[in-house]
Amino acid sequence: MINIVKLDDKNKNYYTDNLKSRAEAVQKDVVIAVEKILENVKENGDKAVIEYTNKFDSNTINSSNIKITKEEIEKAYTVVEREFIDAIKLSKENVWFYHEKQKQKSWMVTKEDGIMLGQQIRALDTVGIYVPGGTAAYPSSVIMNTIPAKVAGVKKVVMVTPPSKDGTINPNILVAADIAGVDEIYKVGGAQGVAALAYGTESIPKVDKIVGPGNIYVAMAKRSVYGFVDIDMIAGPSEILVISDETGDPKYIAADLMSQAEHDVLASSILVTTSSELAIKVKEELEVQVKALSRKDIITASLKDYGAIFVVENMKEAIELSNLIAPEHLEVMVKEPFSILGELKNAGSIFLGKYAPEPLGDYMAGPNHVLPTSGSAKFFSPLSVDDYIKKSSFIYYSQEGLKKVKDPIVKIAETEGLTAHANSIKVRFE
Amino acid sequence: MINIVKLDDKNKNYYTDNLKSRAEAVQKDVVIAVEKILENVKENGDKAVIEYTNKFDSNTINSSNIKITKEEIEKAYTVVEREFIDAIKLSKENVWFYHEKQKQKSWMVTKEDGIMLGQQIRALDTVGIYVPGGTAAYPSSVIMNTIPAKVAGVKKVVMVTPPSKDGTINPNILVAADIAGVDEIYKVGGAQGVAALAYGTESIPKVDKIVGPGNIYVAMAKRSVYGFVDIDMIAGPSEILVISDETGDPKYIAADLMSQAEHDVLASSILVTTSSELAIKVKEELEVQVKALSRKDIITASLKDYGAIFVVENMKEAIELSNLIAPEHLEVMVKEPFSILGELKNAGSIFLGKYAPEPLGDYMAGPNHVLPTSGSAKFFSPLSVDDYIKKSSFIYYSQEGLKKVKDPIVKIAETEGLTAHANSIKVRFE
Structure with a gap:
């Protein structure tokens, strides 16, 4: 279970290094396997894609059923819960509302002698979205990767996802993709899915950019095709950091720390508090609440290895530590959360007050849940409409x-x- | 010398593939050498940096003279031409004016029930700029990489550049850096320079992002540290594509094609024209003008291998070809250049009319000259203020x-x- 630590310079560095060390290392044998797949798909198109899919995922896939049909989408709607459909629609609406505000406009300025200078903003033409299969299939991730593309004005959004053994795709994913506005869906995953999007095949269109999470093969394949097409950030394990003073509610804080700890044994959940009393209470709450949670073992391991409760002298120290760690998710549960917002320099998404728990941001509030991890919030940003546009400058001189x-x-x-x-x-x- | 080609589907693909093939391939032995340097600098800091600098660049460098002093800057001003200083100052002013327009603002929206959502924009804290040494030392590149950082509000801009054998730095580079507002300059280049910026040493501060062009070692080192810090695009060989109708001036067009051809034998200069008469005249002009140019051999080789004059049926075809190639620089020398601006989908920077030659954009107009190459203008953008900021979203719920x-x-x-x-x-x- 989690440790309570009094902050000093030594453990401060230990923790930031420890978090960074979780970032994915390049694995040589994976790179070699991936390069082979990329080359084969580039060379042989559909034939290679289907061979790999038959080998790794499902031997039912061929060139005539690799693309999801209207009928398959319609069938998915009949087996998915009504409440889930409504929840995804509400999520879409809120995510759309927020991302609309991010849209940049083309502009032009004039100078003396008839000089005109400007910047054109255009949506990317075609975008590919990778969606993992099996237990890591998250409909919310389909929403978060697709909506900003649609808001930007991307003409075609193509999704690839590995089929189950029986050749089907999780119906929740299909419904979320349909609601989000995905234009085409193909039953292919892994490095071969990334390759198909990067190079195009007879069935699958070439895209300008590939986004979305995946396993190590997918991550390495994206790294390899970068430059030939654009990619998003390579995401690391999830993180939450909570800043709290003595007014924080230990029950809420414990629940929120565990909401990230459940993702992965490598996930990191950290509380930084000025109150040693709160520290003890949160630890107690964690021990009580964890018992009822289905992912208890993951949570316990994650809190032990990458979790911590730091007790600090004052709010200034808390803010400094948070800025140093640069967490993916930052919850601010202090008396006046807005009073310190301006000092929080490095964080993917900031949750202010008691009633903004992290899962609200994952599913419903509107801001994107694809966020920089492993300290990269110092220089990376949440996924946004800006990631689906490109700019051209223009110059007219007399x-x-x-x-x-x-x-x-x-x-x-x-x-x-x-x-x-x-x-x-x-x-x-x- | 350049070929005149009648456009058909076959050569269309040949040319786009040919251009893409110039993009830098990962070289295994370079990667191994670079990894060793990165690790050594990470481990041993200044000691490693100085050892490599003594070995590769100048044996005069030690920890007490690795940082450029005020006196060295002042001395540089005394040996540089007055006209050059004024030109760089004017360039800075124009580049600053244009990039100011790119600044995004933080924003917040309110919704019912007291809900507040927003996006904070912040400048990166520290940025590192790599500047090549020797003949590839371009003062204009210092301006273009530094000014957007300063406009964004980056607190500290750190420059690294390899010293000459006698331990000095090109005075033009020092003056440009000083005018641009670079805060600190260190005499170190190569992979060790990138490593010093990524990890920090006793003398050289760790940065959040590394930008600027360099040789294959620098490019591979940047690729390796990506994720640990941010980097800019890896730039490929330069390109120009000119679209012209019968109103184009062959003299101007030939001169502009050669202005990119002189960069590199791998540079690509392409004219797409609806007038076969113009095609012939431009070819003749190239043959005349090249004789007087100091980089004649590079220009001739580049035009032969990667240059072409395409004669097309109509303006629609010209535009399609340009959108397919997605050139770094696109000159539009047609009767009414603005009339086709809206159809030019993929280009780094667009130069409209007879009096907007590409070198105007390289040095003086204001838009950035760091631009996407090798067809990546389909998804990448010119270097801009956006590359020196990061965003955080925030959520407040009642x-x-x-x-x-x-x-x-x-x-x-x-x-x-x-x-x-x-x-x-x-x-x-x-």
């Missing part, structure tokens, strides 16, 4: 405008030894 | 607000098998 800057351009070009650059300016004034 | 979405959250959590997620909501209403 003869008069160019004439005024002719000499400085020639000067810099010649200093850099680029005489053909200088020539391109000079020929216009000969 | 008890009433949470109560209304309690059941849908629990439903999704339980469907996903995440009972501790459901528990975190439930405990708040027990």
Whole structure:
């Protein structure tokens, strides 16, 4: 179970290093296996994709049933609970509302002499979404990866996901994909799914960007095709950090710490508090509440290895530690949560007050739940509409405008030894 | 010299594949050498950095002179031309003006029941800029990589660059760095320079992001530290594509094609025109103008291997080909350039009209000259202020607000098998 630790410089570094060490290391044998799959799919298209799918997932898949049909979607709706459908629709609505606010506009400015400068914003044309199969199949992840693409204006969203042994896809996933607006779904997973999206096959369209979580083979395949297509961040194990003073409710805090601990034995759940009394109460609550939870063993292991309750001298120290760890999820359960918001520099998503538990953000509040992990909130951002657009700058100059800057351009070009650059300016004034 | 080609489906694909093939392949022996350097610097800090610098660049460097002093900067100003200083200052001003327009604002929205949702925008704390040494030392590159960071509000910009054999740095680079506002400069290059920025040493601060071009060792080192810190795109060889109708000036077009061809034998310069008469005239102009240019051999080789003049049936075909190639630089020299701007979907920077030659964008117009290459303009964007910020979302819910979405959250959590997620909501209403 979790340890209560008095913060000092030594354990501060221990914990931040410990968290970072969970980030996925490149595994040589996986890389070799993945490269082989990528090459085979690039070369042989559908044939390779179907061979791998038959071998790894289901021997029922062929080129005529690899694409999910309308009938399969309709059937999924008949076996899924009505309440689940309504919940996913509400989630979509809230996620759409929030992401709409992120939309950037193209712009243009004019300067003297008729000069015009601008920036065009355009949606990516086609995006691929990877959705894991089996127990790691999360409908909420389909919503979070698809909606920002749709808000951005992406024309075609293509989903790939490995089929079960009997050749079917989890109906909850199919319903979530349909509600989210996914345009095409293919029954293929693993590195071969990533390869199909990156290179295109006879059945599966080539995309501009691949997003979504997956196992080590999927992660390595995404890494390999990066540059040829764009990819999202490689996500690490989940994290929550709670900052609380003596006003925090130990019952809520314990429940929230465990909501991340249940994801994975590598997940990290940390409480930083100014109250040693609260620290003890939260520990007690964890011991009580964990008993009733189905993922008890994962939670206990995760709290033991990567969990901690830090007792600090004051709020300033708590904020410093949080900024150092840069957690994926940061809950602020202090008397006046907004009073410290401006000082929280590094975090994926910040949950303010008693009634903003982390799972609210996972499913319903609107902000994206795809967030930077392993301290990367120092430089990475939540998945957003910005991840589904690209920009072009544009420049219009008049003869008069160019004439005024002719000499400085020639000067810099010649200093850099680029005489053909200088020539391109000079020929216009000969 | 360049070929004139009538566009058909076969050569269309040949050219796009040919351009993509120039993208940097991962070289195994380089990767191994780079990994060793990274590990050594991570372990031994300054000691390793200085050993490598003494070995590869200059044996004059030690821990007391690795950091550029105020005196060295002042000395640089005394040996650099007055006109160059003024040109760089004007460039800074124009680049600053354009990038100011890119700044995003933090925002917040309120919903019923006191719900508040928002997105905080913050500058990265510390950024590292890699600047190559020797003949590839471009002061304009220092401006383009530094100014967006300063506009974003980055607190500290740290530059690394390999010293010459005598232990000095190109004075043009020092002056440009000083004008751009670089805060600290260190005499270290190669993979060891990247390692120092990624891990920090006794002398050199750890950064959040590393940007700037470099050789294959630098590129591989950046790839390796990605995730531990952020990096910019890995840039490929330069490209220009010119779209022109019969109104294009062959003299200008030839000069502009060569301004990119001179960068590298791998650079690609392509003209797409509806006028076969113009095609012939441009070819003639290339043959005339190249004779007077100092980089004649590079230009001739580049135009031969990766250059082409495509004659197409109509403007629609020209636009389609340009969108397929997705060039880094796109010049539009047609009668009414703005009339087709909206159809140009994939390009790093678009130059409109006769008086917007590519070198204007490299040095002076304002938009960034760090641009996506090798067809990646389909999904990547010019370097911008957005590359020096990070976002955090935030969520505030009232008890009433949470109560209304309690059941849908629990439903999704339980469907996903995440009972501790459901528990975190439930405990708040027990």
